[in-house]
Amino acid sequence: MSVTEPRGFRAAGVAAGLKSTGARDVAVVVNDGPHRHAAAVFTSNRVAAAPVHWSRQVVSDGRVDAVVLNSGGANACTGPQGFQNTHQTAEFAAEALGVSATDVFVCSTGLIGEQLPMDKLLPGVRRAVDLLSDGGGRAAAEAIMTTDSVSKTASYPATQDDASEGYTIGGMAKGAGMLAPGLATMLVVLTTDAVLDPAVLDTALRAATRVTFDRADSDGCMSTNDTVVLLASGASGVRPDPVQFAEALTGVCASLAHQLIEDAEGASHTIAIRTFNAATEDDAEMVGRAVARSNLFKAAIFGADPNWGRVLAAVGTTSAAFEPDRLDVAMNGVQICRDGGIGEPRELVDLTGRLVTVEINLNAGSEAATIWTNDLTHEYVHENSAYSS
Amino acid sequence: MSVTEPRGFRAAGVAAGLKSTGARDVAVVVNDGPHRHAAAVFTSNRVAAAPVHWSRQVVSDGRVDAVVLNSGGANACTGPQGFQNTHQTAEFAAEALGVSATDVFVCSTGLIGEQLPMDKLLPGVRRAVDLLSDGGGRAAAEAIMTTDSVSKTASYPATQDDASEGYTIGGMAKGAGMLAPGLATMLVVLTTDAVLDPAVLDTALRAATRVTFDRADSDGCMSTNDTVVLLASGASGVRPDPVQFAEALTGVCASLAHQLIEDAEGASHTIAIRTFNAATEDDAEMVGRAVARSNLFKAAIFGADPNWGRVLAAVGTTSAAFEPDRLDVAMNGVQICRDGGIGEPRELVDLTGRLVTVEINLNAGSEAATIWTNDLTHEYVHENSAYSS
Missing domain, CATH: 3.60.70.12 (L-amino peptidase D-ALA esterase/amidase)
Structure with missing residues (x-):
């Protein structure tokens, strides 16, 4: 090695x-x-x-x-x-x-x-x-x-x-x-x-x-x-x-x-955000990155809360090709958002493990990209406030 | 009222x-x-x-x-x-x-x-x-x-x-x-x-x-x-x-x-980021917003750490007009970064009060804008992870 x-x-x-x-x-x-x-x-x-x-x-x-x-x-x-x-x-x-x-x-x-x-x-x-x-x-x-x-x-x-x-x-x-x-x-x-x-x-x-x-x-x-x-x-x-x-x-x-x-500072979850059926690979990457940068979404994952509304709120800030009422979101395999609205009950999503997969279907093409990120935790705030680095 | x-x-x-x-x-x-x-x-x-x-x-x-x-x-x-x-x-x-x-x-x-x-x-x-x-x-x-x-x-x-x-x-x-x-x-x-x-x-x-x-x-x-x-x-x-x-x-x-x-969720500091001597008002706003969205900078302020390196790292991600070696940054009136390098000792900055002013001199023009934000705190993570909202 x-x-x-x-x-x-x-x-x-x-x-x-x-x-x-x-x-x-x-x-x-x-x-x-x-x-x-x-x-x-x-x-x-x-x-x-x-x-x-x-x-x-x-x-x-x-x-x-x-x-x-x-x-x-x-x-x-x-x-x-x-x-x-x-x-x-x-x-x-x-x-x-x-x-x-x-x-x-x-x-x-x-x-x-x-x-x-x-x-x-x-x-x-x-x-x-x-x-x-x-x-x-x-x-x-x-x-x-x-x-x-x-x-x-x-x-x-x-x-x-x-x-x-x-x-x-x-x-x-x-x-x-x-x-x-x-x-x-x-x-x-x-x-x-x-x-x-x-x-x-x-x-x-x-x-x-x-x-x-x-x-x-x-x-x-x-x-x-x-x-x-x-x-x-x-x-x-x-x-x-x-x-x-x-x-x-x-x-x-x-x-x-x-x-x-x-091994990211203070993280308790590793989050893989896969955006698929995008019009372009750039679109898929842009959408994944917007979600990866939403502090509200990242804090929700830390709290084991499958808050798909915060996913959609982040997707909505991008210029990617999609229709809001055709967005589907699954977390750890559960289709909690369908056609931009309420899907399966959020109680079905198990977020206790380290890995969280978020799958965002833009229904706008055939391209895909995965962005990797972490949750926003007390430890992150602690490590980055208690010490200069 | x-x-x-x-x-x-x-x-x-x-x-x-x-x-x-x-x-x-x-x-x-x-x-x-x-x-x-x-x-x-x-x-x-x-x-x-x-x-x-x-x-x-x-x-x-x-x-x-x-x-x-x-x-x-x-x-x-x-x-x-x-x-x-x-x-x-x-x-x-x-x-x-x-x-x-x-x-x-x-x-x-x-x-x-x-x-x-x-x-x-x-x-x-x-x-x-x-x-x-x-x-x-x-x-x-x-x-x-x-x-x-x-x-x-x-x-x-x-x-x-x-x-x-x-x-x-x-x-x-x-x-x-x-x-x-x-x-x-x-x-x-x-x-x-x-x-x-x-x-x-x-x-x-x-x-x-x-x-x-x-x-x-x-x-x-x-x-x-x-x-x-x-x-x-x-x-x-x-x-x-x-x-x-x-x-x-x-x-x-x-x-x-x-x-x-x-009154923002969980905030312990109100941060006013004033960017001045910008080529355009849009540049000033872009720079202020980039700093306002840096979790590392926001966590440092929570920890009362005048980490100007994180300010410059955020400024550097923008397309605003500036030369890196002509950037000046002051926090609460102390010129801690001069010409893109080390200025006054960071120990001189008092961040114990609620209000923090960050002044970024782009030395590239005469426009200005102020962006208001908050620090990133344990309370923010708590409020946004413990409850759906």
Whole structure:
């Protein structure tokens, strides 16, 4: 599992003292080749963190040799000093690794608006480089956690018994709030030993994130730091079919996205909102997202109240194609709203389990999309009011 | 105060048994003329309640003789039966009042997705008609409350000492959740004894609601029932200057909107988000609304944490004109973010009071707008998870 599952990668995660708890907070992932192909997607937030600005440049030529990640500070809204700190981090790691700084990708996560303690971060990077190993993926996954309660990793093939095409994909992710599409902050590193050109990687990555991370909308808040980076070493010698690779990558991303939603800050329910019979996929996504962002709906699910009126109130705010008197809504399989009005008794809906499925039939076409979200709980309010993050 | 302050209006509020608490739940407001001019604005939610569909037709000719309002049931998502119930309510009130049903405006508020108990509602309307008086405004304001903790009324002139132009405006409002621009559900009735034609009323009402109710965004959830109706009796014989009237009306609406935000479900802070130096007023409004809808920011304010990073993260999601490194943010007068980076120490911000002012300087022009919202609290989650509403 994790980013060292594919051949050609080493990683490490160490405690550098950025987190007051003494937990791991600096990770390094290195691609030993023979190829150093890469692609990445970033937050669309215009207030982007310094490492986002830096890493956008790094990946623009399709080559990344190493990724340096830290938790304990987002390095966002930190001005010229913040950018200089990211630059210095890349230079420092590059020298330790014997590569060019312009091939060192940097990610940060934690509180916005504070400068990183460089006197702790740089020695941490030094120690991580010294500890790099092909078994270091787990430690790296731990080092990027913030309010996550567990580290998140995934791989393709998912188990040793699964059929393989001769290559492997590994991944790690962090994030537990500000998830839309990212998290306070969502960081994802994906690795593969497949032989793939940067353009193919880019296409596959965008296809995979569009239907996975982009549809995980825990609390509607878009982060300043969200980054998903994909590295390809070519060490397997296998050049997969691009479509098959994109599907395998989507599977790994779906697993990681699902783990993020399962571990979202303070959530007691995981909610899958499937909108179907939509005129377009965009319509289906828009409707699902509107429901996922209704605090009234999310609080009702926390209270185990199958309040379909709040679902319809959210659907009604969108410009999707539908007739209000042709909307059907089912929760956990019970058709509680039919033709925009009262359906089966709401008492029949059992919301005691973790997973809640909401199925919205727009009766306006044949497209569909699923948005994943969480309920709005006392714990969410507590975690996000009691601590700065 | 309230809707019977202007000459030419009678009102009543009674308990008809729609609320299980036995509190007042049916109100009637009658315009005795000589004019029966009217204008109204409604929710833009496409899943609109039956009384919204009905009342849109009623007001379309600029004439309304009476308004019937009920709490204890929204009559939304209730299908053809729901529309028939609204129609029957109007017919019943019209007969009792000796007017035409097509001049009877109807408003409902309460739980979505349940039919109204007509066997209780109609006798309540009958009793309210019997009790109509020119001192009934207070009782009517009480009868439209749902989760409101206090009734909301306002008038122009605001006090007897204020200068008057010889005419009067009165108003009542309800709403405490699903406030954007309305509330579970926002209903507002405004009355005036000024002499004004329907077209002038309509222009003034749209101008007033645009900068008051439309900018009160408590929880980002738009209701199916929001309605603001303005009735003019002409009983003062005074025909005011349209601009002066619009200003006076805006003052009454601002007072009612402020009372709604002060009483919003579970809120412990009232937050005024003023965006200034914007390129356009739309930009200023968009930025304020994005911040007002950030759960992370709202939870931070509940925790008395001046987390300006969450403000910038929200601003960054908009398409407003600004440069990220030229954003300034002050909270309660302390400039905690300067040039998109760290400003004064966050410890200097005192968030213990009810009112929080957030001032966002876009440094991109000369326009401004203020959005009013609330913090995200345990009480909000509790009220919206423990009970259906």
